[in-house]
Amino acid sequence: MAQRRTPFGDRARYWFDSTLARGAAALVGWMALLCLAVVVPASAVVVWTDPAAPASPADRLAEVWRLTGETLRLGGATGTPLRVMMSVLLALVTLLYVSTLVGLVTTALTERLTALRRGRSTVLEHGHAVILGWSEQVFTVVSELVAANANxxxxxxxxLADRDKTLMEEALGTKLGSAGRTRLICRSGPPTDPAVLPLASPATAGVVLILPHDEPEADAEVVRTLLALRAALAGVGSRPPVVAAVRDDRYLLAARLAAGPGGIVxxxxxxxxxxxxxxxxxxGLSLVHQELLDFAGDEFYLVTEPALTGRPFAEALLSYPTSSVVGMVRAGTPLLSPPPETPIAAGDLLVVITRDDDTAWTADCAELVEEAxxxxxxxxxARAERVLLLGWNRRAPLMVDQLRRRALPGSAVDVVAEPGEATARQLDESGEGEATGLSLTLHHGDITRPETLRRLDVHSYDSVIVLGRDPAPGQPSDHPDNRTLVTLLLLRRLEEATGRELPVVTELIDDRNRALAPIGPGADVIISGKLIGLLMAQISQNRHLAAVFEELFSADGTGVRLRPADDYVLPGHETSFATVVAAARRRGECAIGYRSHDDSSTSPGYGVRINPPKEERRRWAAGDEVVVVARD
Known part of the structure; x- marks a missing residue:
């Protein structure tokens, strides 16, 4: 069978492609031929159509050459062949010089722009905040720092993170919007490399924050970053304070050793x-914590007040009209809600909740108190409690341990998890050695199936905690929340079927899923990463608050509590908030706000009011609650 002849067009295209593959010389030759093929005929048309063109063909051809030379910058000189060749040679040398110069300048600018886009230039700032690492917490930390730097x-x-600079800038711009007066600077590179860390200028920074990741080796990465930071700052006289976080307490000591004496982990x-x-x-307590930890409202400050030196702590509670005193720091040790008779010594710092660092001013508010x-x-x-724990993750044993510590006789915790997620041994080891009246029961089942929840009398529990799975390696960060959202939908259906509201506390990983959660307004939602980001941002502004927060959120220390308002004031009476503060003072507590029952479903505060003025008056209802700093 005769071989089919290849079309001429295909053979010509193949030959053309083959010549181009020979390199730059072939490309320059083709470009020259293409230019001549266009310029020479066009020049001939221009000359032959010119009324003032020479009459003789030789002169006209010379004019065509001159016009072609001018167009291609080849000189266009006429005369003897030597003169024409020298003119072309000079033009080619000029063209080579100019094109080489343009190429060098273009290459240098391109490399510089590429380096800038890659985030490889050094930050020249002083007193700035440096964030090492990238996770969902970066948006919380950056937004809080922007709010703190508003003035x-x-x-x-x-x-500084091992991500593309442009992608980081786009993510921050999309998530946060305008940064106001704060300039956001992104640099690309692994923060575990001491040679890369100088890009962010940590030596001249006001604070360095190291973000934890939600990956299997996240804590080890935090320790490596701390060690890299220590190596990068070797020889620096004054080092900036460092704030970091780890998930597992097994890495806590190593992280603190790597962070050094001034580090906070x-x-x-x-x-x-x-x-x-x-x-x-x-x-409702999660709403109070959110209000206290972000910079949008009132937050914690440490102030000195020489006028109160030598006076009992009880007098300080009614000495600030627009601020709430919750304790003091003595020689670096926080004393939250100390006994009312504790004297305020010289050098003590008062821990106050106020709008800004210049809004804590003193005035006697005792005349606002109404004893009647x-x-x-x-x-x-207090009474025994029944808690239903739906789901299991690495934080679940810690929660069971916390429930065991304060459990009264008759308290019970029922855990529902799939086989393999939680075992009876894990439940027994949670809070091992604690002799309490808490009974633990493990039920195996899929919490995303309606029949599993229908078998449980969910309305008989005082609270229901919904947990998501730990993120698996390689899965998106919001993957554990998918299962949580399905469980919340089923619980919502039970509420609608029975007409009774469930006291649900939900743990989510991604803050974006908060708006998707099918829960009632004002419900308790704990965004684990966001809470730690808020704490890190607060401590970055005042490292002495670290000890205050450690005491405030400790298992057995003094913390934020919600108590019935009728324990402090008579229901149905209209009185000032100073009266509530005085009533809490009698019980050895510090009142810092309240939650209105009538507004508990109304955004944005859902009834929570932190640090109201002492002169604020309201009629207290039976369902209202008072926010206090006290021990259980």
Whole structure:
């Protein structure tokens, strides 16, 4: 069978492609031929159509050559062949020089722009905040730093992570919007490399924050970053304060050793577990924590007040009209809600909740107290509690341990998890050695199936805690929340079927899923990463607050509590908030706000009011609650 002849067009295209493959010389030759093929005929047309063109063909051809030379910058000189060749040679040398110069300049600019886009230039800032690493917490930390720097003129936040600079800038811009006066600077590179860390200028920074990741080796990465930072700052006289966080307490000591004496390392899982349990015991407490930890409202400050030196702590509670005193720091040790008779010594710092660092001013508010409106009965007694724990993750044993520590006789915790997620041995080891009246029961089942929840009398529990799985390696960060959202849908259906509201506390990983959660307004939702980000941002502004927060969120220390308002003031009476503060002072507590029952479903505060003025008056209802700093 005769071979089919290849079309001429295909053979010509193949030959053309083959010549181009020979390199730059072939490309230059083809470009020259193409230019001549266009310029020479066009020049001939221009010359032959010119009324003033020479009459003789030789002169016309010379004019065509001159016009072609001018167009291609080849000189266009006429005369003897030597003269024409020298003219072309000079033009080619000029063209080579100019094109080479343009190429060098273009290459240099391209390399510089590429380096800038890659984030490889050194940050030249002083007193800025440096964030090492990238996770969902970066948005919380950066947004809080932007809010804290709202009144600063030259504030800057530098983020160094092993990600593309452009992608980081786009993510921050999309998530946060305008940064106001704060300049956001992103640099690309692994923060575990001491040679890369100088890109963010940590030696001249005001604070360095190291973000934890939600990956299997996240804590080891935090320790490596701390060691790299120590190596990068070797020889630097004054080192900036360092704030970091680890998930597992097994890495806590190593991280603190790597951070050095001035470093602060938080246990993210332990803090999250404590806050979830506190919210489960008193619905609405997560809203109070959110209000206290972000920079949008009132927050913690340390102030000195020489006028109160030598006076009992009880007098300080009614000495600030627009601020709430919750304790003091003595020689670096926080004393939250100390006994009222504790004297304020010289050098003590008062821990106050106020709008800004210049809004804590003193004035006597004792005349605002109305003794007749105070409640005189005993406080509401605590009772045994029943908690339903739906799901299991690495923080679940810590939560069971927290529930065990404060459990009264008759308390019970029922855990529902799939086989392999939780075992009876894990439940027994949670809080091992604690002799309490808490009974633990493990039920195996899939919490995303309706029949599993229907078998449980969910309305008989005082609180329901919904947990997501730990993120698996390689899965998106919001993957554990998918299962949580399905469980919440089923619980919502049970609420609608029975007409009874469930006291649900939900743990989510991604803050974006908060708006998707099918829960009632004002419900308790704990965004684990966001809480740690808020804490890190607060401590970055004042490292002395680290000890205050450690005491405030400790398992057995003094913390934020929600108590019935009728334990402090008579229901149905209108009185000032100063009266509530005075009533709490009698019980050795510090009142810092309240939650209105009538507004508990109204955004944005859902009834929570932190640090109201002492002169604020309102009629207290039976369902209202008072926010206090006290021991259980």
């Amino acid at each position: 600063q003129r030259r504030a800057a936040v530098a983020v 938080l246990e993210s899982d332990t803090v999250t577990a404590r806050l979830i349990v506190q919210a489960a015991r008193r619905p 409106a105070m409640a005189s009965g005993p406080p509401t007694p």
